[in-house]
Amino acid sequence: MSSETSTKTPEAAAVPPSGPAPVNKRVPRGHKRLLTRRDRITLAFMAGVPTVLHVALVWVTALASIALAFTTWDGIGLGSIKWVGLDNFHQLFTDNPQFWPAVQHNIIWFVVLILVPTPFGLFLAVQLDKKIRFSRVYQTAFFLPVVVSLAVTGFVWQLVYNPDTGLINSLIGANKPGHYIDWIGDPHLNLWAVLIAASWRHAGYMMILYLAGLKGVDPSLREASSLDGANEWQTFKNVIFPTLRPTNTVVLVVTIIEALRAFDLVFVFNKGAQGTELLSILITNNIIGESSRIGYGSAIAVVLLVISLAVIIPYLIATFRKERRA
Amino acid sequence: MDVPPSGLSLPSPSRRGLLRGVGGAALLAGAGIPLLSACGSSGSSSDPKTVSLGSNSSDAVPKKAFAQIYEAFTKQSGIKVDVNTKDHNTFQEQINSYLQGTPDDVFTWFAGYRMQFFAAKKLASPIDDVWTKIGGDFPDAMKQLSKGEDGKYYFVPLYTYPWAVFYRKSVFTQHGYKVPTTWDQLVSLCKQMKKDGLVPIAFGDKDAWPAMGTFDQINFRLNGYDFHKSLMAGKESWTDAKVKAVFDHWAELLPYHQDGFMGRTWQDAAQGLVAKKSGMYVLGSFVAQQFTNKADADDLDFFPFPEINSAYGQDTVEAPTDGFMVSKAPKNKTGVTKLLEYLGTPEAEAIYLKSDPSVVAASSKADTSSYSALQKKAYTMISEAKSLTQFMDRDSRPDFTSTVMQPSLQKFLQNPKGVDSLLASIERQKKTIFASA
Numbered sequence: 118m119s120s121e122t123s124t125k126t127p128e129a130a131a132v133p134p135s136g137p138a139p140v141n142k143r144v145p146r147g148h149k150r151l152l153t154r155r156d157r158i159t160l161a162f163m164a165g166v167p168t169v170l171h172v173a174l175v176w177v178t179a180l181a182s183i184a185l186a187f188t189t190w191d192g193i194g195l196g197s198i199k200w201v202g203l204d205n206f207h208q209l210f211t212d213n214p215q216f217w218p219a220v221q222h223n224i225i226w227f228v229v230l231i232l233v234p235t236p237f238g239l240f241l242a243v244q245l246d247k248k249i250r251f252s253r254v255y256q257t258a259f260f261l262p263v264v265v266s267l268a269v270t271g272f273v274w275q276l277v278y279n280p281d282t283g284l285i286n287s288l289i290g291a292n293k294p295g296h297y298i299d300w301i302g303d304p305h306l307n308l309w310a311v312l313i314a315a316s317w318r319h320a321g322y323m324m325i326l327y328l329a330g331l332k333g334v335d336p337s338l339r340e341a342s343s344l345d346g347a348n349e350w351q352t353f354k355n356v357i358f359p360t361l362r363p364t365n366t367v368v369l370v371v372t373i374i375e376a377l378r379a380f381d382l383v384f385v386f387n388k389g390a391q392g393t394e395l396l397s398i399l400i401t402n403n404i405i406g407e408s409s410r411i412g413y414g415s416a417i418a419v420v421l422l423v424i425s426l427a428v429i430i431p432y433l434i435a436t437f438r439k440e441r442r443a
Numbered sequence: 444m445d446v447p448p449s450g451l452s453l454p455s456p457s458r459r460g461l462l463r464g465v466g467g468a469a470l471l472a473g474a475g476i477p478l479l480s481a482c483g484s485s486g487s488s489s490d491p492k493t494v495s496l497g498s499n500s501s502d503a504v505p506k507k508a509f510a511q512i513y514e515a516f517t518k519q520s521g522i523k524v525d526v527n528t529k530d531h532n533t534f535q536e537q538i539n540s541y542l543q544g545t546p547d548d549v550f551t552w553f554a555g556y557r558m559q560f561f562a563a564k565k566l567a568s569p570i571d572d573v574w575t576k577i578g579g580d581f582p583d584a585m586k587q588l589s590k591g592e593d594g595k596y597y598f599v600p601l602y603t604y605p606w607a608v609f610y611r612k613s614v615f616t617q618h619g620y621k622v623p624t625t626w627d628q629l630v631s632l633c634k635q636m637k638k639d640g641l642v643p644i645a646f647g648d649k650d651a652w653p654a655m656g657t658f659d660q661i662n663f664r665l666n667g668y669d670f671h672k673s674l675m676a677g678k679e680s681w682t683d684a685k686v687k688a689v690f691d692h693w694a695e696l697l698p699y700h701q702d703g704f705m706g707r708t709w710q711d712a713a714q715g716l717v718a719k720k721s722g723m724y725v726l727g728s729f730v731a732q733q734f735t736n737k738a739d740a741d742d743l744d745f746f747p748f749p750e751i752n753s754a755y756g757q758d759t760v761e762a763p764t765d766g767f768m769v770s771k772a773p774k775n776k777t778g779v780t781k782l783l784e785y786l787g788t789p790e791a792e793a794i795y796l797k798s799d800p801s802v803v804a805a806s807s808k809a810d811t812s813s814y815s816a817l818q819k820k821a822y823t824m825i826s827e828a829k830s831l832t833q834f835m836d837r838d839s840r841p842d843f844t845s846t847v848m849q850p851s852l853q854k855f856l857q858n859p860k861g862v863d864s865l866l867a868s869i870e871r872q873k874k875t876i877f878a879s880a
Contacts, residue, residue: 191842192539193564204875212871215850280703281711294642294702301649302705304857390651391705391853402846407538407557410842410876 179422186416192409205416216417219394222308223424226315226395227376234316235368238323243353245324246331260325262318271385274314275301278386304392311386311393319375323368330364331357366432373428377421396421494778495525496767497547499534508798509551515794516785522778542566548773549782554588554764555833556675557841558598561768562591568769569595573780577787580808584831588764599767599787600805602795604728605821606656606761606834607745614641614719622746624757626664626692629749633699636722643699645721647712651849654856655835656761657725662689663759664751668830671759675839677877681870687862692751694859705853716743727763728821729801743817747824760828763837764805840876847872 152160186205190198209216241259245252262270277284278300285300286292300310334357342352380397383389389398396417403414496513500506506528513524527547534541534551541550542561552558561567574596578586581600589598615622618639623629633643648654663671666685673679674686701712701721713733715721724730725748734740747757767786773779785791792804800815803822811822825831836844851869855862 193543193566208872208875212868212875214854214868278706279711280706281714292703297702299703299706302703302707307706387649387706388651390649391850391857403842405536406845407535407841409539410846 182415182418183422185412186419187412189410189412192411198412201412205413206420208413209416209420213399215394215399218392219389219396219399220420222393222395223376223379225308226312226379227373229312230316230319230372230376231369234320235323235372237316238320239327241320241324242327242331243357245328256324256328259321261321263321263325265318267318267381268385270314270318271382274311274317274382275386278310301387302390307387307390307392311383314386315375315379315382319372322371326364326368326371327361330361334360370432377425377428396424491775491778492521493523493525494549494773494775494782495527495547496782497534497541497550498526498528499531499551501528501530501534504799505795508795511798512786512791512794515790516782519785520781522775522781524782542770546770548775548779549767549769551765552598552768553833553837554598554600554766555837556839557833557837558589558768559591560840562593562595562597566771567591567597568771568773569593569597570599570769570780570783571596573599573783573787576784580787580789580806582807582826584825584828585764585805585807588831588833589766597768599783600764601766601786601792602799602802603762603764603805603825603831604802605745605824606660606725606727606763607747607821607824608749609716609724609726609728609730609743609745610722611716611719611739611742612744613742614722620722623749624746625749626751630695630699632722633696637699642701642715642721643723644696644701645712645715645724646700646704647707647709648704648853648856649706649708651853652834652836653709653712653726654852655844655848656727657693658689658852659761659832659835659838660725660748661692661751662686663761663830663832664748664755664757665689665692667752667755668759668832671832672838675835677840677843677873681866681873686866690855690859690862690866693855694862697856697859704856727761728803728817731801731817741816745817745820758829759832760825760830761832761834762825762828763834764831766805843873843876847876 185198187200187202188198189201189205241255245256249255265273275283280286280297280299280301281292283292283300286298289298290296291298299306301307338356338360339352342356347355378397379395380401383393383395384398384401387393389395389402400414400417400421403410403417498506498509500509510526513526517523525547529537538552538561543566552561558567562569569591574586574589577599581589585600585603586596589596589600591597614620618635620632620635621628623632636643646653659671662674665688666674670679670685674681679686701707701715704712709726709730710733712721713724713726713730716724716730717734717736717739728745731740731743734743747760750756767783769779769783787806789804789806789808789810792806792809796802796804796809796818797813800818803814803818803825804811807826811819814822832838835848839848847869851865855865
């Protein structure tokens with residue numbers, strides 16, 4: 118779609134100034150002043166209150182946690198904040214046995230989401246876009262996991278994976294001593310087990326995004342390709358998929374965000390124990406509680422922030438560049 | 444009904460818990476700012492006829508039992524107790540900000556290190572005056588548990604419950620097993636049970652705290668109470684050969700533990716004992732809650748963890764104790780003193796135990812006539828103990844136990860061979876955490 122608009126821009130740039138501009142100017146001419154006093158107060162409130170809230174809740178807290186990452190603090194009294202420089206980070210990178218596994222799991226989370234449920238979601242979307250019978254029913258079925266909260270998803274999948282009484286082990290008889298499959302506890306299995314649950318949800322999410330994208334594909338393109346004698350796969354590969362580029366960008370960003378904020382499912386599943394450590398869970402474990410390690414937890418949060426920025430900044434730069442060009 | 448005996452396990456995965464978790468993580472720095480704690484305080488400005496009390500007893504049974512105590516107190520003294528009950532886990536997570544804000548006059552809490560921590564931070568008031576009145580009713584071990592590091596009293600214990608090895612009498616009779624009193628007897632009993640087709644030791648460590656109970660038992664049996672206490676206080680090295688020996692003993696027992704424990708909660712593990720599929724279970728007496736059938740419950744029995752080192756025998760009992768503390772600046776000091784004196788009486792304990800028979804009284808004067816056989820045995824074991832421990836996360840810094848020990852013990856259980864590097868890692872992390880105090 119972006120390619121379409123960009124091809125149109127030369128004409129579009131030529132037309133507008135002559136057309137709508139005078140109309141715009143005529144409207145304010147009816148008023149004596151642009152803004153009344155009341156307007157200005159209203160505006161000040163409308164812009165001011167969100168700004169204050171945003172600064173206080175987003176920027177101050179973010180900067181405070183960055184500052185706290187260089188301290189130790191147990192959360193009791195501001196007097197107990199002690200400056201320790203880079204100690205927290207040093208400890209984190211060298212002594213914390215959970216940190217590197219957590220980073221690794223966040224990466225695995227992203228790779229799996231982008232390689233398995235995303236293509237599957239695209240596949241579903243392409244099938245459903247053909248207006249087959251009961252397409253609405255299928256759509257609803259696949260989208261349902263997205264509607265349900267991840268915490269609930271976690272509970273449901275726990276029932277499936279429970280080693281003693283769960284669905285899988287009961288069906289295949291793997292809940293007896295000797296041949297026992299511990300889906301939730303075994304560090305070689307549990308991350309994959311929880312990723313299946315995450316993928317189950319993610320596929321539905323991707324399907325909806327791609328369905329929306331497919332709705333925007335010009336039907337005449339399909340017609341043209343079928344007139345040219347392209348088969349279904351060729352049409353998809355050479356015509357449909359390239360037009361989905363903007364959707365793909367959104368999908369990529371959404372998936373990265375999903376991988377970085379992965380938390381609730383695992384927290385419900387086994388609280389990020391052996392094999393399922395995640396950065397978000399390490400942060401929570403260190404900060405929440407009666408005698409918390411707020412400085413240390415903040416240091417982990419800063420690491421997560423840096424990773425997020427490293428991903429988001431290139432995306433924003435690319436987006437802004439595109440806008441400027443347009 | 445999963446009040447963690449350890450207290451500091453993570454919030455149960457309720458929706459609210461999650462939201463709190465997420466919100467807390469997002470707020471980061473905000474987590475400790477007193478502003479969040481406003482919820483607890485009541486409006487009782489300085490009414491001499493009212494004492495406010497913050498309670499973590501959010502479960503139905505204890506909530507009702509406590510309410511009956513306060514009612515009896517009001518009847519006797521004319522002082523009203525204004526109770527603010529908060530969800531058990533929320534209460535623990537917010538305790539920092541709660542005590543720094545405008546806390547209630549009195550609050551429910553745990554004995555041991557976690558009580559001493561807040562006493563040392565000057566977030567609690569000493570109550571020596573109360574203890575001059577109630578001191579005679581408590582055994583020495585309980586007195587020790589109620590004192591801060593400065594030697595002053597800060598805590599009034601109400602009830603306690605022992606950790607031990609639980610088993611079914613009928614299973615033992617059926618197979619002709621004898622209660623093991625030494626380590627070797629325990630190991631050979633495990634072997635025999637395995638031969639007989641039983642799972643020798645029931646185990647579930649999904650919530651990460653039950654393993655700490657096993658560690659405690661082996662450590663104080665092998666190295667004695669003093670070493671255990673001082674290890675928990677961060678004064679001993681985890682790379683010490685004594686600690687290594689604890690893990691060696693544990694590794695010897697591991698093959699007899701129930702498979703797949705990492706994915707199982709303690710409640711599920713208890714089902715093995717209920718169904719007579721498991722022979723023994725090292726846990727707190729709250730395991731009885733899972734025996735809903737009266738006949739099964741009557742069949743449940745326990746024995747103290749067997750002796751490992753004859754120098755210490757079975758002299759230590761792990762008995763987490765719950766009770767009350769006073770906040771830093773109570774509004775109604777006289778009322779508070781009266782209330783705590785009442786809470787220390789055998790009558791108050793009797794009222795509580797009537798409604799909640801899964802625990803035993805902390806007082807040595809309490810009426811034990813209505814106790815079940817299990818309660819009587821638990822009571823005797825605790826009152827005869829030379830030393831009482833609380834639980835790993837009550838005897839040590841909770842931040843250390845939750846962020847270092849819980850994952851480390853789980854790692855050991857997965858891979859018992861990597862002990863040396865694991866202990867070195869624990870020691871390094873311990874040093875930084877205890878240094879930051």
